[in-house]
Amino acid sequence: MKKHIPNFITLLNLLSGCIGVVLTARGNPEAGAWLIFIAAIFDFLDGFAARLLQVKTDIGKQLDSLADVISFGLLPGAILFTLIESGLEHTHIEGPLATILPFAGFLVTLFSALRLAKFNIDERQEEVFYGLPTPANAMLIAGLPLILNQQATLSGLQIGFIQTAIHLAPVLVVLSVVLSWLLVSNLQMMSLKFKSYDWASNQHRYLLLTLSGLWLILFGFAGIPMILFSYIILSFMAKDQT
Secondary structure (H helix, E strand, O other), rough: OOOHHHHHHHHHHHHHHHHHHHHHHOOOHHHHHHHHHEEEEEHHHHHHHHHHHHHOOHHHHHHHHHHHHHHHHHHHHHHHHHHHHHHHHOOOOHHHHHHHHHHHHHHHHHHHHHHHHHHHHHHHHHHEEEOOHHHHHHHHHHHHHHHOOOOOOOOOOOOHHHOOOOOOOOHHHHHHHHHHHHHOOOOOOEOOOOOOOOHHHHHHHHHHHHHHHHHHHHHHHHHHHHHHHHHHHHHHHHHHHH
C-alpha cells in the first residue's frame, strides 16, 4: 500500500496542472499561476514521501516526469500564451503575426518536455542539475501574472516598469526564448534536495532559502525573478567549490 502513496501525490501534482490549464484557458492566468505553486508543493512532497517510505520505483520516476510536463510545461506555456496575446493590445503588431506570436509561449512547453526527457536518461543529474529545472522555470512564469496584479511592495520599490515590460508581447517572446534555452543548456545548477541538514554541505541551499524569503518579504511577487537570479548565481558558487 505504502508504495502507492508517492504516486498518488504525483497525481495530485498532475491534477493541479490540469485545473490550472483550464482556468488559464478561461482567461484567468493568475489562478493558473497559483496552481503551479500548488503543483510544486505536491512535486516536493512526492519525492519526500518516497524517501521517507523508502519506496523508489521506475513507474514513479516516469509518472513524475509526465506530471511535470503538464504542470511545469503546458501550464506555464498556456500562461505565456495568454499574456502575450493580451500584450499585443499594447503594440502595433497586427495581421498573421499577431495570430502566430502568442504561440511562442509554448516554446517553454516543448523545451520543458525535452528537459525532462534528458533528465530521465542522464545519470549525472543525481547530485546536480544540468539546465534550469522545470519547476523553477514554471514558478518564474507563474510570477508574471501575479506581479501584474501587485499594487505595492514593502520596500517601497516602484514596480510599474516591471509591469509595463510584462505587458509588452515582444518582451515576453524574448523571455520565452531565453527560458527555453536555459532549460536545455549545460549550465550546472545545484539540486535543492537535502540529504542531510548540516551547514557545510548545504550552505548554498540555506542561503537560497534565506534570500528567497527576504526577496518575497521586501518585494512581494516582484521578488520571484530575483529568487531565480539568486539560484543561478549560488549554483555557480557551489560549482566553484566542488
